[in-house]
Amino acid sequence: xxxxxxxxxxxxxxxxxxxxxxxxxxxxxxxxxxxxxxxxxxxxxxxxxxxxxxxxxxxxxxxxxxxxxxxxxxxxxxxxxxxxxxxxxxxxxxxxxxxxxxxxxxxxxxxxxxxxxxxxxxxxxxxxxxxxxxxxxxxxxxxxxxxxxxxxxxxxxxxxxxxxxxxxxxxxxxxxxxxxxxxxxxxxxxxxxxxxxxxxxxxxxxxxxxxxxxxxxxxxxxxxxxxxxxxxxxxxxxxxxxxxxxxxxxxxxxxxxxxxxxxxxxxxxxxxxxxxxxxxxxxxxxxxxxxxxxxxxxxxxxxxxxxxxxxxxxxxxxxxxxxxxxxxxxxxxxxxxxxxxxxxxxxxxxxxxxxxxxxxxxxxxxxxxxxxxxxxxxxxxxxxxxxxxxxxxxxxxxxxxxxxxxxxxxxxxxxxxxxxxxxxxxxxxxxxxxxxxxxxxxx
Numbered sequence: 001x002x003x004x005x006x007x008x009x010x011x012x013x014x015x016x017x018x019x020x021x022x023x024x025x026x027x028x029x030x031x032x033x034x035x036x037x038x039x040x041x042x043x044x045x046x047x048x049x050x051x052x053x054x055x056x057x058x059x060x061x062x063x064x065x066x067x068x069x070x071x072x073x074x075x076x077x078x079x080x081x082x083x084x085x086x087x088x089x090x091x092x093x094x095x096x097x098x099x100x101x102x103x104x105x106x107x108x109x110x111x112x113x114x115x116x117x118x119x120x121x122x123x124x125x126x127x128x129x130x131x132x133x134x135x136x137x138x139x140x141x142x143x144x145x146x147x148x149x150x151x152x153x154x155x156x157x158x159x160x161x162x163x164x165x166x167x168x169x170x171x172x173x174x175x176x177x178x179x180x181x182x183x184x185x186x187x188x189x190x191x192x193x194x195x196x197x198x199x200x201x202x203x204x205x206x207x208x209x210x211x212x213x214x215x216x217x218x219x220x221x222x223x224x225x226x227x228x229x230x231x232x233x234x235x236x237x238x239x240x241x242x243x244x245x246x247x248x249x250x251x252x253x254x255x256x257x258x259x260x261x262x263x264x265x266x267x268x269x270x271x272x273x274x275x276x277x278x279x280x281x282x283x284x285x286x287x288x289x290x291x292x293x294x295x296x297x298x299x300x301x302x303x304x305x306x307x308x309x310x311x312x313x314x315x316x317x318x319x320x321x322x323x324x325x326x327x328x329x330x331x332x333x334x335x336x337x338x339x340x341x342x343x344x345x346x347x348x349x350x351x352x353x354x355x356x357x358x359x360x361x362x363x364x365x366x367x368x369x370x371x372x373x374x375x376x377x378x379x380x381x382x383x384x385x386x387x388x389x390x391x392x393x394x395x396x397x398x399x400x401x402x403x404x405x406x407x408x409x410x411x412x413x414x415x416x417x418x419x420x421x422x423x424x425x426x427x428x429x430x431x432x433x434x435x436x437x438x439x440x441x442x443x
Contacts, residue, residue: 011039016134016210019241021269025212026134026242032232034386035423038219038242039207043226044131045091045117046192046203049110053077058092059084061192061200061225074099091117094169108165110202112158115185116166118204119173135210142183146265155182187264192223195421195431197392203228213264214243215256215272216384222425231424233386243270250346250382250389252279255306282382284342293340301340305347308333312354323362330355344378356396365400372397391420395435407442414439 010016013032019025032038048058054070056063057080068078071085074096079085094116099106108116118137128136147155159178162170172178188209192200205228208221218234219242236242247259253276260268272278283302285293293301312329315321330351341348352371359367372393379390394417401410414435421432 011133011207014039014134014242019212022212022266024135024210026210028236028238028240028242030238032236034232034235035426036232037426038230038232038236040224040230041133041205041207041228042130043203043228044129044137044206045114045121046201046226047091047110047113047117048201049199052200056200057084059088061223063194071096073097090120094120094166098165098169102165106165108161109158111182111185111189112161112165114189114202114204115158115178115181116162116170118181118185119170123171131204132206135206137184137204137206140184140188140204140206140209142180143187143265144180144183147183151183151186155179155186158182190221190228192226193388195392195425195435196395197388201226208244211242211244213246213260213266213268214270215245215249215253215268216270217243217245219244220386220388220424222388222429224425224429229426231426233384233423248389249384249387250282250349250379252276252282252346278382281344282346284344286338286340286342289340297340301337302347305333305337305341305350309347309350312351323358327355327358327362330358343374344381346378346382349375349378349382360396365404369397369400369404372400386420386423388420388424391417391424394420399438402438402442411439411442 011026013028013030014026015029017025017027019027028038046061048056048061053076054068056078057068058077059079062080064080068080069082069085071077071079071092076099077088077092077096079088095106095113122137131137159175159182162178163172173181185204188204188206190203190205190208192203194200200223203226208228208230211219211230218232218236218240219230220233221244222229222231230242230244246264247256249256251259253273257268257273260266283298285298308329312326312333315326315329333351334348334355337345337348337351343349343352352375356368356371356375359365359371376390376393376397379387379393383390394413398410398413398417401407401413418432418435421429421435425431
């Protein structure tokens, strides 16, 4: 039965195949031009992030300005309407009474919440789901043999939390099966983001996970509610492999290779990693220094930059840290790195991006605009065409300008965002309609 299903199932215009040196992958069987929808994939399982509760529907992730109805029992989950509430109940019931019982002590991680939703679905699912046309969830790579002590400990912590928070609602598989499932989710999970790349939730999309990685990808993944949409950002010919990017492509080759090895357990050999064509521009050194820095000084500064990026990432999760303290970390690091690095250097840009985010949170619109204006041009150079990172900065800047009554600059920036989003999201995406409406209101 399965082998027949394998033949009849599939995604039109594509084919699962053995990619030389990469294991399984997905290739095109027809021509796709830039902007074409290659395929869409509903989430096998998904969960809205806690921070977005009340702003988005738990079931369909629709953002609502009109207000959502909340679950009468836990009063923490919000829905568009009765249909969405009913549709989400099989998943929400896993958390609803537990949230009431635990109160403020209800704090499983997003990964734990996602795995808790996968377990019952896997148990009752005998047929392939619409998310598994070319790859089943059980086939996802776990790389258990490659996990280091730290990752194994994280897995154990997650399993303990799953038992702690869901013991009354779930019939658990054994520990070995749970270990494998958490490893599969950690290696193949996706974060669903909005048009400004704000985190909305986590999900698994087995078919999307089949695509291999390239630092010069020919497709991009965006989200329409809880459905992943894969669109071509380069022309793709029949028999050509379809490549997605697993990571943020801002950083130099060494960083990207390290990140891919650490999170996905392979060494990238794409043309970008072998040619390192963008590394010189990404690692730009400040001009007009009285004495050019030695290689060792540059190396030390890169180490400092990486450490401060990690320090900032951790600091963001401290409950008691003030936003002005986060901004101070950004400013001090920018001053130090600026003694050697040019403002277009990717490590400088990273901290400027963080500073912009903090300014937006603090409603320091001028500060956010100042950082955004410094970021946008180098971003357009360092990232591939049709990058969501570039679109999101144009979008943030456009909205900032409009808020500060700089109408001409605002509309111009929003148009640049739309030029990318038309390709990446598709012209009929609700985000595009929203942005066009914002522009119309300026007339």
